[in-house]
Every structure is written in C-alpha cells, then in structure tokens.
Amino acid sequence: MGNVVWQPQPKQAAFMARPEYEALYGGAAGGGKSDALVVEALRQVGIPHYKALIVRKTYPQLAELIDKSLNYYPRAYPRARYNASAHTWTFPSGAKILFGSMQYTKDRTRYQGQAYDFIAFDELTHFTWDEYSYLFSRNRPNGPGTRVYTRATANPGGVGHGWVKERFVTAGKPMTTIWEDVTWKDPSGQEHKARQSRIFVPSSVFDNPALLNNDPDYVRRLASMPEAERKALLYGDWDTFSGQVFTEWRNDPDHYGDRLWTHVIRPFRVPDSWTIWRGFDWGYSRPFSAGWYAVDHERRMYRIRELYGCTGTPNTGVQWEPTRVAQEIRRIEAEDPNLMGKQIFGVGDPAIWQSDGTESIGALMERERVYFEKGDHARINGKMQVHHRLAFDEDGRPMLYVFDTCRHFIRTVPNLVYDETDVEDIDTDGEDHIYDELRYVCMKNPISPRLRPVETPRPYNPLDTDQDNRYDRYEFYRRY
16 A cells, blocks of 8 residues: 555545535635645546646745645656646646636636636635636536536635625535526527536634644634634634725624614615615626615614616626616616605716717716716725714614615625725725715715724624534525
C-alpha cells in the first residue's frame, strides 16, 4: 500500500461526495475549503481529454492554491508536470488542470471558446453573478466519459455576498438539494424542461480537527477579531461580515409587531396626514427601482411599497422601456390603498434627464404623468443619511422602517459592501439600485445623527450550532 497523500476530514468528504451540479462549501474560516477544491480537481485526471479550471479573482490570490497543488499533485502523480508560465498542470494521461483569474468582468472573455469538464471557484463571494454564470457556458465535456460539474468555496463578505447567500444559503436547508427548473426552446420551437441541482455544505474550523491539532490557537485568534469578522469567520454568520456597509441593519421577525430593535415590520394603513415620497433609479439591462416612502410627523420614514425591475437573476434588468415603467408606477399608485388619491413627491436619478438629442427618460415618463425632481447625487452625504436613519435610539426605534413585503430592499441593501479603492463609498458592482433611490429620498428628508446611537445584539445566538435553527433564521427570505 502506498503512502496516503491526503485524507479528507468528514465534512470535506461530505462535500466531495455530493452529486449536485453546483455545490458551495464553507461559511466560516478554517474548514479546509481550499484543500478540498484542489484535490477535487484530481478526480478525473486519468481521462486523457479531461480539463479542469480553478479560478480566483486575481492571479496573486492563486498563490496559496498553486502551492497546495505543488504539494499534493506530484506526490499523487509523480510524472505530472507544472508549467509555471501557463499556470497549468499536465498529467501522464494528457489531462490538464489550469489555474486562472477574473479580476474584471471583461476578463471572462479570455475563457471564450474553451471547454472545462470541472470548474472550481475559490472565494465565490469575490465574484459577481455575471462572472460566475458566464463560466456555465464553458462547463462542458471535452470528450466522452467525463462528469461535468462546478464547485465553489466561500466565506461571508465580498461584492458577491448577496447573490451567493440568496442562491445557496437562504434557498434551502444546508446539506439538502436545491432544485431549479430550467426551460428552453430548440430551433424547431419545441419547449424543453429540466431540473438543475445545487447544495450548500456548511463548514467551520470545528469541522477540521487536523487544523485544530496543528494549531490549537487558531480558534482563539478568530475569536479575538472584530465583531463582524468574528461572526463571519468563526461562526459562518451570513448576516454580518467584514466590509458590510450598513452594519446597523436588523431583521427580527419576533419584533415585526412591536417595531422594536428591527428595521423590518408588518405593513399597516398609513395615516392620510403623512407625506408620501417616491424614489427612482433607472435601469434597463440592470434593474430599475421605484420605492415609496411614508414620512410621519416625527420625520420617521417607512418604505411601504416597491417596484423592482429584476428578472429574478441577480442584478439583471427586465429591459422595460421608460413608458412601461411609468405606466406600472401609475397603476400601483391608483390601486395601492396607501397611495391612491395621495399627493406623491417624486425624486429620481439625475441621469434620467440626460439627452443625446432624443427625448430623455425623464421626459418620456412625464408624458405618462409620472414626475420626478432631480435627486441629490452626493454619494457620501447620502450614505451618511442612511446610517443616521438606521441607527436605533435607546428605546429600540430607528428612523427608517421597511415593510416586510419589500423583499428586494431586504435582500439587497443589507448585503452592500465597501469599495476596495474608494473606501468611504459602496462597491457599485453590487446590486445597489434600491440603495440609490433610498439615498435620493433621504437627501430630501435629511436628519441629524443620533447623539448616542444604540447597538443591539442580533436576534440569534451564533454559538448555537443546531443546523435546523440556523436555517430557520432565513425563513423570511424563503417565503418568496
């Protein structure tokens, strides 16, 4: 019997045994994610035409993965050869494993025309949905007999946090297959239907006894990190993470009724004396967003209705013409009991009045009697107004509430992250359209910061490792 090159821990083995087309492994730090990914790529190297791709966001970030491959691959396959300039392993059968990067979305075109039987993403939350989904088209067999599938690892945080969380974490119970129905038409027009599977396999440092034995102080170092990093990296908390912009955000279903220590509340009939605002951010290929806000006599703001032009695919617009958007806005305002018959003040993205010689988007919407003032586009001041409104007072009341029917606000705004270069602003590669129209409304209703904003603990205990309870935290998202 030869020497064992690498032996998976139980949770790594569970991840590597999954039959689903997509699988996400991780959540917390130290679960042995990178090792599992690098070794999984070896599964089919005995097939001559097999070709695998392991991707990180930037090439320097690949260094750790390449180092792991230099440790494992020659020991498992002594005749395997690594080409450092091409970042490619070639195995005795002729099979290849490539290491690649995709720093910018446009870099995806470097993989155009290629086919990979296996594609792996390390730190998936660093990628946008466009980057991840594009490589589906490259995930195809290079010959008969190979298994075609994708694998990914991730910790909470990063520009892709929102879509990764929605696709894998909140979509179903951990370790349970999530099924997605897909349809298409062939050239004859006949419609075909199929199901595609994916799964989330959670892990933490406690699933990696080998690491704990080698470095008993690792848990202590994770526990000593700042709160956001500790919750994300030690406990795998997807509701708080490093780089999160609006850390004040709370969504506690237990308090939807009393409205204390939560921003999400149950809908109610808005008094006629309150002021109604409509914020708007234009999008065509990206989603547009219209949001209605009621402002009470204490200047407290309530998001009471939304119209979000998203296909259901993250950050992808429905491509409605301005006239259609305006007509839908008019319909909502004529039918919603909280809006019908009310004077509504509109404020929108200043860009909708730009014109290249044709009628502007704003002018086209005015033809449908939907009017907007030009919003104040001061990004940092607008962000600070959102912070001021999210802060709780000593009684547990913020200055911004969101009806629980505004599911896209709840999905996107808490998941925004800071830009890595402009560290005071959000990363605009994220799904920021609802946030933008919120900024415009906030700048029309400015408030002063609280003298002593009050922090409140999150409504669950991250030390509770019961997976069923952890899953139940995301029940709100699953209703939709």
